Amino acid sequence: MFFKASKTGLTVRLMSALLAFLTLLVLFPEKALAVDTELTYSYVYDAWGTAVDIPDTYCVGAQIDTGTLDIGQLNAPSGLYVSGGRVFICDTGNNRIIELAVNEKDYTYSLKRIIGAETGAALSQPTDICLSDGLLIIADGGNNRVLILDEDLNQVREIHRPDSATVDSTVPFVPQKLSVTAGHIYIQAKSVNKGLMEFDLSGEFLGYFGASPVKFDWQDYFWKLLATDEQRAAMNSFVPTEYNNVSVDDEGFLMVSNSIFTAAELRDGSAEPVRRLNLKGTDILIENGNQRVIGDITWDYATGPSRIVDIAALDDNSYYILDSTRGRIFGYDEQGNMLCAFGGLGTRKGYFSSPSAMDNMGRDLLVLDSQSALVTVFTFTDFGKLVSAAIGNYNDGHYAESGKLWRQVLGIAGNYEMAWDGIGKVMLREGDYESALQYLKYASDEYYYSKAWKLYRKQWIEEHIWIAVVLIGALLAFIFIKKVTGSVKGRIDTYETRMESHKKL
Amino acid sequence: MKRVWNRIKNSKILAGLRYARYVIFHPFDGFWDLTHANEGSLGAANVIIFLTLAVRLVRLRFTGFMFLDIYWPEVSVWTETLTILVPLLLFCISNWAITTLFDGKGTFKHIYMGVGYALTPYPIIQLIMVILSNLVTSDEGVFYSVLNGLSLGWCAFLIIIALMMIHVYSLGRTILSTLASILGMLIIMLICLGFFSMLSEAIAFVGSLIREIQIRVY
Numbered sequence: 001m002f003f004k005a006s007k008t009g010l011t012v013r014l015m016s017a018l019l020a021f022l023t024l025l026v027l028f029p030e031k032a033l034a035v036d037t038e039l040t041y042s043y044v045y046d047a048w049g050t051a052v053d054i055p056d057t058y059c060v061g062a063q064i065d066t067g068t069l070d071i072g073q074l075n076a077p078s079g080l081y082v083s084g085g086r087v088f089i090c091d092t093g094n095n096r097i098i099e100l101a102v103n104e105k106d107y108t109y110s111l112k113r114i115i116g117a118e119t120g121a122a123l124s125q126p127t128d129i130c131l132s133d134g135l136l137i138i139a140d141g142g143n144n145r146v147l148i149l150d151e152d153l154n155q156v157r158e159i160h161r162p163d164s165a166t167v168d169s170t171v172p173f174v175p176q177k178l179s180v181t182a183g184h185i186y187i188q189a190k191s192v193n194k195g196l197m198e199f200d201l202s203g204e205f206l207g208y209f210g211a212s213p214v215k216f217d218w219q220d221y222f223w224k225l226l227a228t229d230e231q232r233a234a235m236n237s238f239v240p241t242e243y244n245n246v247s248v249d250d251e252g253f254l255m256v257s258n259s260i261f262t263a264a265e266l267r268d269g270s271a272e273p274v275r276r277l278n279l280k281g282t283d284i285l286i287e288n289g290n291q292r293v294i295g296d297i298t299w300d301y302a303t304g305p306s307r308i309v310d311i312a313a314l315d316d317n318s319y320y321i322l323d324s325t326r327g328r329i330f331g332y333d334e335q336g337n338m339l340c341a342f343g344g345l346g347t348r349k350g351y352f353s354s355p356s357a358m359d360n361m362g363r364d365l366l367v368l369d370s371q372s373a374l375v376t377v378f379t380f381t382d383f384g385k386l387v388s389a390a391i392g393n394y395n396d397g398h399y400a401e402s403g404k405l406w407r408q409v410l411g412i413a414g415n416y417e418m419a420w421d422g423i424g425k426v427m428l429r430e431g432d433y434e435s436a437l438q439y440l441k442y443a444s445d446e447y448y449y450s451k452a453w454k455l456y457r458k459q460w461i462e463e464h465i466w467i468a469v470v471l472i473g474a475l476l477a478f479i480f481i482k483k484v485t486g487s488v489k490g491r492i493d494t495y496e497t498r499m500e501s502h503k504k505l
Numbered sequence: 506m507k508r509v510w511n512r513i514k515n516s517k518i519l520a521g522l523r524y525a526r527y528v529i530f531h532p533f534d535g536f537w538d539l540t541h542a543n544e545g546s547l548g549a550a551n552v553i554i555f556l557t558l559a560v561r562l563v564r565l566r567f568t569g570f571m572f573l574d575i576y577w578p579e580v581s582v583w584t585e586t587l588t589i590l591v592p593l594l595l596f597c598i599s600n601w602a603i604t605t606l607f608d609g610k611g612t613f614k615h616i617y618m619g620v621g622y623a624l625t626p627y628p629i630i631q632l633i634m635v636i637l638s639n640l641v642t643s644d645e646g647v648f649y650s651v652l653n654g655l656s657l658g659w660c661a662f663l664i665i666i667a668l669m670m671i672h673v674y675s676l677g678r679t680i681l682s683t684l685a686s687i688l689g690m691l692i693i694m695l696i697c698l699g700f701f702s703m704l705s706e707a708i709a710f711v712g713s714l715i716r717e718i719q720i721r722v723y
Contacts, residue, residue, distance in 0.1 A: 048576050441570050446570070446571050446643060447643070449570060449571060449643075450571055450642040450643035450644065451642075453571070453642050454642045454644075457640070457642070
């Protein structure tokens, strides 16, 4: 009986939902059907770690389909480099690099050339390319070298495994990813865990750079103490984890990612998927946001945490990281506040089968999918432009303008904590501490709330100091009056007693 | 009116509360006289425990934003209350059970009263903390955390002394019996858990039996 009743309930509900949908179709035919395939699903994490839906900041602007270029099927492309309107795709499996000319406005694209055996550069499994000073620097992993060509594809130099005591001569030199900054080439090579290999443009080895700190805790130490020599040999040796990618941000700092860690290490904070290295090789990534820069903060056990495979840093100091686990892209601002997360695994536009590399063209993001051999171009939506402009204006010191923009953002997405935070900070700058407190509270920004509170408290005390002055004054006056009257009364008393004694006499 | 006031003023509970003020600063004498000289009152202990529960709720509502890390959708008044009350009562029961076996002089009433009196600093300091949390910035949060530690440490110290005096134990014996009481709490919880899960199994069994008969017969 019970089940039957609930079943009818469900049918009725389904019917009414269908009816409502049909009514919608009849009333607003376009609107009800307008499922915008260009948009993906965006969210951010709030201070409690809940994923909150937000309007998309990025949408698919175009897709570059290498299938239309008549150059055959790409085979596991794994590298993408963008410089101006030039887009390089490392077609790793076919031992060639494809250079495209892409219009930065309307994304029309055409084949410029193919760098490979036909054009005089015998590449074997190239995985990355980089442009610097009119030189093409190619990670030619299959040939165990880094190849440097000039613009006409004449070989300028080769970099082989350096002849140095610090370089393990038993491991083949397989450069995988590289970046150039400040005239130095930084190479992430396979099975090298001492950090990035640093070369100058003339090919001289300068040393290792920016190794991640070695993790070692007392538990490991304890077990190692008990273990026999054979067991010790079989255990993990405690070495720095190797990076999987390296990019350069707008200020010339290296952004590196690594994906070799366990979920537990990520939870306890010992794993650092994203690092920003200064010239000394120390990590200067700012993580002042409500969450750490690790991509997804919750995950199911089977798929595990986000594995960051590439980083693209924009000119406004925000950066975007590409997660190969779920095919998502996470955006962070300079302070490590999460701007957005979008994308996913799938076959729809804006989703990926196996995302392998990402780079930026201006503020557009280009993502290479190694399986479908498609490059998806993400461009800002109006909402994304608004957010970006609000952050940019704040960083440039145009606080009033930034506040205005953040209010517009808030009008669109009331759940966007960054907007509350932005308005709060602007109000703090403008001296409206009381309102700032309110906004910063909504944004759960304890740091700036504390700052605002300190100033508000000071202001309050300065405004109300007269109460204390009046009170103290009143107290002093009271004491004084009491003393005066007391002494007067005392004198009267003595006078009276004297009179009395006089009378008695 | 005056008679009512006098009655309140001379009530045993108020006298007991006044005695609590003496106890927290003179724990050794205080707790000794609490039971051995019948200075304490059960009503006062109840009031102190009630105040402890009340201040927990006040704390949730009125602590300043910077010092309160709380996710409101998951807060329940009952959970907040019971997470104090249940362990407290369990501890009293378990401690009574253990000390009865090992020459403890205190009765259950004495233990409950002693623990109740020992909680006195908690509501007082926590109330100060609530006020303070609305005045200081997070840079000055050290005061807040020191007070928090003080409120807990003081209470823990008082509970140990209370049990020591009530049962006429040495310090080492008190600590041992306290640890044993905590173990006893766990055992009690385990038994309760087992009991209730068995009970629900039994009910489910009877229920399914009835359903089976219904289906067969009709």
